[in-house]
Amino acid sequence: MEIKVLGAARQVGRSAFLVTHRESKILLDYGALTTKVPGFPMHVPPKDIKGIVLSHAHLDHSGAAPLHFLGGTMKMHSTPVTAELSNLLIQDFIKISGQYLPFEFLDLMAMNSNTVNHGYMEPFQIGDFTVTLYDAGHIPGSAVVAVEAGSKRLLYTGDINGEETNLLAGSWKNLGEADMVITESTYATADHPHRSKAETELAEFANEVVERGGILLVPAFSVGRAQEIAMTLVKSGFRHPVAMDGMALKVNGILLRYQEYLRDPTALRKMLESIEEVTSWTQRRRLVRKPGVIVSPAGMLVGGASIFYNEHLSMSEKNGIAIVSFQVPGTPGRTLIDKGLTIYRGKPTKVKAEVRRFDFSSHSGRSPLMSDLKGIGGSPRFLTVHGEEASCLALADELHATLGAEATAAMPGQEFQV
Numbered sequence: 001m002e003i004k005v006l007g008a009a010r011q012v013g014r015s016a017f018l019v020t021h022r023e024s025k026i027l028l029d030y031g032a033l034t035t036k037v038p039g040f041p042m043h044v045p046p047k048d049i050k051g052i053v054l055s056h057a058h059l060d061h062s063g064a065a066p067l068h069f070l071g072g073t074m075k076m077h078s079t080p081v082t083a084e085l086s087n088l089l090i091q092d093f094i095k096i097s098g099q100y101l102p103f104e105f106l107d108l109m110a111m112n113s114n115t116v117n118h119g120y121m122e123p124f125q126i127g128d129f130t131v132t133l134y135d136a137g138h139i140p141g142s143a144v145v146a147v148e149a150g151s152k153r154l155l156y157t158g159d160i161n162g163e164e165t166n167l168l169a170g171s172w173k174n175l176g177e178a179d180m181v182i183t184e185s186t187y188a189t190a191d192h193p194h195r196s197k198a199e200t201e202l203a204e205f206a207n208e209v210v211e212r213g214g215i216l217l218v219p220a221f222s223v224g225r226a227q228e229i230a231m232t233l234v235k236s237g238f239r240h241p242v243a244m245d246g247m248a249l250k251v252n253g254i255l256l257r258y259q260e261y262l263r264d265p266t267a268l269r270k271m272l273e274s275i276e277e278v279t280s281w282t283q284r285r286r287l288v289r290k291p292g293v294i295v296s297p298a299g300m301l302v303g304g305a306s307i308f309y310n311e312h313l314s315m316s317e318k319n320g321i322a323i324v325s326f327q328v329p330g331t332p333g334r335t336l337i338d339k340g341l342t343i344y345r346g347k348p349t350k351v352k353a354e355v356r357r358f359d360f361s362s363h364s365g366r367s368p369l370m371s372d373l374k375g376i377g378g379s380p381r382f383l384t385v386h387g388e389e390a391s392c393l394a395l396a397d398e399l400h401a402t403l404g405a406e407a408t409a410a411m412p413g414q415e416f417q418v
Contacts, residue, residue: 001152001418003180003383007031007041009410010389013060016041017156017182021149024127027052028145028156028182032063034093037100040064042412046074050127054078055158056142057085057223063093066103069110077126079133080117081141081258085223087112088250096303120172137161137171138362139224140254140261144175152418155376156182159386161361162368165195166231167224169263171364177378180418184363185387185409188395191365198358202229202322203236205356210240210291214318217353219306219333221299221325222247224362227255229295229324231271241292245278245305248297252277278305288312299325301332301342314342319353324360369395374403382407383416 001021007014013033019026025048033039046068054062054076065086068074078086090108094101118124120143123132128150133143138159145156155178164170192198209216220226226248233242244252252272259265278284278296284305287294297304310332313319327334335341336355341348364372373382382399384392384407392409399407408416 001149001154002415003154003182003418004415005383005385005410005412006044007412008386009412009414010387010392012186012386012388014039014041015061015386016064018044019129019147019154021128024050024129024149026050026126026129026147028147029055029061029158030065030068031061032059032093034059034063038063038097046070049074051075051077053126053131053145054082054086055136055145055156056139057082057089058139058159059089059093061158062086063090066090066107066111069107069114070103074114075126076111076115077118077124077131078115079119079141079143079261081254081261082143083112083115083117084254085141085251088247088254089223092247134172134175135169137163137168140168140258144171146175152179153177154180154182154418155380157184159184159186159362160364160369160372162364162372163195164263165228166235166264166267167228167262171372173372173375175376178376178380179378180383180416181373181376181380182383182385183369183373183395185384185391185395186363187361187365188369188384188387188391189366191367192359192361198360199232199236202232202324202358203238205320205322206233206238206240206293209318209320209354210293212318213291214316214320215288215291215313216293216320216322217306217309217313218293218295218322218324219299219301219310220248220295220297222251222297225299225325225360226295226297227252227268227271228360230275231267233293234271234274235267241276241290242274243276243278243287243292243294245284245294245296247304248295249277249279284308299333300327301336310342311344314351314353315344317352317354321351321353321355323355323357326361370398370402373399380405381416383410384408385410
């Protein structure tokens with residue numbers, strides 16, 4: 001078995017790996033770099049590929065996949081949740097960045113019609129490969145991908161979260177033995193605070209803001225984070241109005257159809273019964289005039305209804321803005337954190353609302369990531385990817401030092417033999 005790294009090496013974004021055994025070739029993810037002008041992994045001729053396996057729906061793992069369905073006959077393989085969520089996110093990607101993309105809506109439809117759904121721990125065949133998906137605990141439907149061919153076994157973590165959240169149960173721990181492991185490195189050098197601490201602090205901040213007559217805006221990713229935040233407030237006994245806007249509402253509908261992929265479906269349904277779903281501008285204009293919490297995409301304030309809410313709320317000291325997602329450098333959310341500035345009436349302006357950050361990451365921190373990797377049997381070689389260069393190098397060094405394993409911070413274009 002041979003592995004070629006096509007992207008996501010010593011960076012976050014463009015995850016893609018080409019796996020070859022004899023005449024069979026498959027792709028593990030084929031994601032995009034979602035900058036103003038999107039970036040893509042190294043090209044692979046679609047006619048050479050037997051199929052693509054998506055680890056999860058986020059665009060840095062799925063966003064370039066429609067490229068391979070320009071009249072081709074290959075299949076896309078994923079959990080059913082990933083299939084629906086990736087369709088939703090790529091549709092939005094085309095709407096926002098279509099002029100820069102080498103595919104169109106029709107190619108996404110071709111991908112959807114060639115998608116085959118698989119549950120966790122249900123092995124399936126693609127050419128010479130036997131593939132099995134395990135719960136990665138990152139977002140609903142996310143998977144660790146096991147690929148077997150001949151006598152060799154590869155594990156690809158995709159994005160993984162080993163700790164339980166309100167929404168998800170955390171990654172599956174019995175992954176078996178492997179000859180090679182491709183692992184993300186996003187937070188390989190630091191641990192997150194305990195999730196209960198972030199939940200308590202967010203609920204306290206929400207109460208502070210609303211009880212002084214203000215409105216708390218929570219810009220949140222549509223998939224997973226928006227639901228997690230609203231579930232946190234309901235679980236805390238928060239007694240004030242909570243509204244949810246944007247694409248998160250469509251995600252809610254998908255999750256209700258696939259409740260078996262959630263840790264506690266009852267808690268999700270309770271949350272959905274407690275919140276106001278925002279579907280009109282009349283509602284939005286009303287919400288910015290009364291105390292409460294508004295959970296709205298986009299998580300980095302780059303689009304969606306959160307731009308409207310931010311402009312209406314950021315200039316009042318009574319209000320608050322809770323940042324609950326990683327903010328990419330150069331985004332409005334990162335500028336808000338680093339400089340306290342936002343765009344108000346077309347100009348960079350110092351915000352008056354109180355801004356606080358809360359760690360609700362859906363990636364494992366250093367300790368749970370190392371625990372998951374140490375639990376893999378055999379004597380695998382590790383490729384560290386999907387992280388800043390320092391994180392990839394540090395994780396490779398730690399795996400070598402603690403496990404005596406061969407570990408490499410991979411570079412784009414590198415090829416490895418299993």
